[in-house]
Amino acid sequence: MPEHEQIPGERPASARPPHRRPHTSARDLERYAGLFAQRTGVMRSSAMRDLMAITARPEVISLAGGLPDTSTFPPESFAAQMTRIAQESSAEALQYGPTEGFERTKECLREVMAAEGMDPDPDDIIVTTGGQQAIDLVCKTLLDPGDPVICEGPTYPGAVPVFCSYEADTHHVEMDDDGIRVDELEAVLDALERDGRRPKFVYTVPSFQNPAGVTLSAERRRRLIEIAREREVLVIEDNPYGLLRFEGRELPPLYQLDGGDYVIYLGTFSKILSPGIRLGWCVAPPPVMEKIVLGKQAADLCTSTLTQYFVAEYFAEGRWRTYIDDLVGIYRARRDAMLDALSAHFPDQAEWTRPAGGLFVWATLPDYIDTGDLLAKALREDVAFVPGAAAYVDGRGSSSMRLNFSGSDESEIHEGVRRIGSVVEEQVALYETITGEHPIQPPAATSASRSGAAESQEGRGSGGNVLPLPRRRES
């Protein structure tokens, strides 16, 4: 589910009603349906979209979004930066810019990459309209319909519609608490090779993955790069959250390990500054970059010059690291609140990940619970999450959910998780009653499971003590 769909509805500024087209006739519908490109057939849309419309109600605690907290950004410094731009560079800031992006913007994003030990050639960089466009451009450059693509299972829900619209043949590789299973990756590569096929790329979010929250271990990072080199397979490293680490030691990005031969790197200012400025970037080897630039020209000529000026001003103040440190403090407390609430309120049959950074926890329920249906029930209790099926192309993930902890405060998180926990418990009890696993449950069973969870909560302690990412059960 794209993050923007969870943004609370804004109101039109003017009271004047918009002019609307007359009702589309049945004949028109058929006429348009006949014109649609084949790829729209695999573009996904669903009743879930309507359900998500309800999460915008103010009384709903939404753990569904992927929203960073932008409320701590000081308005006065925002005003000062924009004023400076208006006074000193008005004409340029309102003009078109180069397709590749301004050199000044590249200096800023190279600072961000340097903070994680990377030092890319500025000529290998293109500034994009958010990280999302970077994914789109890479796919546009590399994919023909039917081309195999490998990604994590679950993968970034926003990448799913991109893979689908380029008609990729998408293969998920399972993860555990150390990220993508490189042995399974090799198995998938072998299987494809036996069919005489090779994936165009492996798409991965190695650090604090969206939606699973897990991080690829150092050893697997090295192995993944070896595999990429041995088999000459491109790796797309999407790293929006790398700097949002709450604890533990830093791990080298794949791009740093590889030096940029087989790794195409995607970055964004969305989670470390603002998603509203729509500023991301892509680092790719020159031959690939050449095509990406052509694709970008066709898509939108250039990234917003105004927001590029804003970023340059912001970085010139030299406080961007401090701002990230503040965010890390806020998100760490919220992550802790969410893990505590999960231990307290989710039933024994549920499992969840313990992210050491980023924005998300991935929780998995017994496989007879469909989280799409559960969302309907949860919405009646005014709480929302992202159903797990959105993170797969193939219908898997239907008993999992993505929970966001960056966009709500601790008390909202606690209350939201409590409400979800209680609807889950109802469903679990109902199922057990229907199947006769536990004929008719005495109410005492609920409190027993709560105290069991409280014990495991005490055992938590160090951040490295991570629950394995639940694997799909064979039914």
Place this chain on the structure above:
Amino acid sequence: MRIAVLAGGRSLERGVSLRSGARVVDALRSLGHEVAQIDPGADLVRRLKSERPEVAFIALHGPGGEDGTVQELLEIVGIPYTGPGVTACMRCMDKVTAKQEIRAAGLPTPDWVAFNATAFRELGAADALDEIEARLGFPLVVKPARQGSSLGVEFAPSRTDVPEALVAAFSYDERVLLERYVRGRELAVGILNGEPLPIVEAIPEQEDFFNFEARYEIGRTHYVCPAELSDADASAVREAARSTWEALGCAGFARVDVILGGDDAAPETHGPQVLEVNAIPGLTDTSLLPQAAEAAGLAFEQLCERIVELARERAATTALPG
């Protein structure tokens, strides 16, 4: 005329309702009416009292707006409203109640069994599943009693799929029904003031046969209006829909969903089988009732105008309290 269009609300079909409402607002404005759009919430009664519309156009779907609740409030404050009255709405919203009425009127509807969650939680209803399955056969369809669109509707192709389907359906309502699956053509009959509009047939793409969501998506379901039916079939379907409207006491407009059981269906499910009645059917771009009205030569604006007229006529002939 001063008209309040009620759209939005708190049901899961809020999104559809807002789209229906937006279309209705535009249509009524283009006809020169003075239109206020109201998203029903805690201030609904206060707003109705202060705006004092001559008619309330209800474009709400799902529980709250389509189940008689809003209608009851409008009766109390004495504002004429579109669509069926309180009792008819209550009957239509609950598929179980509706099917009981349909059967009581001697009209065909697929056999079913209904349960509330308490029956399972406290009365051991699970032990009756064998008998239920023997009676209804497979595949069967599990539906929440009070939920619109296709939300929570599940096919259970076999025995082992039933518990999961029940848990899913119980996510939407405390009461669910297990219904015999009837293979046949899917038809929708819009009814305006007791008169059936041309029949719409929904033909899903083959691979989406068991995917109810696809029913509502352009390009994945193909609509034909008027449906290509023999005169005998068409007239049987229209008659079943019209009688259903009467049996449930509908007024204004509504949509009756019918399956036309084919020759390969079991003998007792040949011919039209009434599935449900939508007291306030969708009025969006892709909705079936506006398509049917158009096929009858009634543009969307005219349809809305007629619905408003019917509301006023009904209010004039019914003594409204207050």
